[in-house]
Amino acid sequence: MQSRRHAPETEETGIDLAPMLDFTTNLLIFFIITTSFIKEAGTVVTKPTAETAFGRETGNLMIAIRENGDIWMDRRRVDLRDVRPMMERLHIERPDDTVVIIADKASDAGVVAEVMDEVRLSGIQIMSIAADPAS
């Protein structure tokens, strides 16, 4: 009698995984959707500040220019001549990509101009120079 009463109770005390699974799947879908194909520059530079800086949703290819003129993209240092072929490849893969040039405050304007020219020659027309929005 007693054992018979216990048996169904133990079976019902098992945790119902369905809501947890729902929740986890939602999280999963969220992270899959928000995964954008951002190519980080991979170096830290001191960005200039500008009051009129605005964020563009699609700015996802980042090229950093350091104080000493080094160009960084995709987490490694590249030569100026490598920028164009790399950009051409990325432009073919995802034609909607736009470029953000993260130039150090103290970097030369000439290097920025050269990088912009290389990017434009690769076929990407929309690019911006990164700046911190002034508060």
Next chain:
Amino acid sequence: MRKRRRASGVDAEQTGIDLAPMLDFVTNLLIFFIITAVFVKEAGLEVNRPTSFEQPQEEDSKGIQIQILENGEIWVDNRSVDVRAVRANVERMSAVNPDAGVLILAQEKAPTGTLVEVVDQVHLGGIQNITFSTTQ
């Protein structure tokens, strides 16, 4: 009678799909995506570059020219001006010629910080059409 009913009840419970392996798999995927997620958003300013064939036209157009020297000095209308004065100059000149664009001529060694400040001031002055060129 009662015994038989209980047995069938147990059967029905065992035919439910076991969600645990699926949950393991989904959780692993979730952890992977959390780790690889990058949330970077860069704010920036847009400037044009003159194409080689339109450069001479830009030079002698009625647009506003701003020069930036190597040492960070800013020259408008053959006068050295402060960064904060750029906005006033641009506002004055755009009032005269509202369609004018701005041409920023920076020396190659001019600091990018100054360039961005000038672009910012020109934007504040109400002109969005900025072309950026470098000189020796």
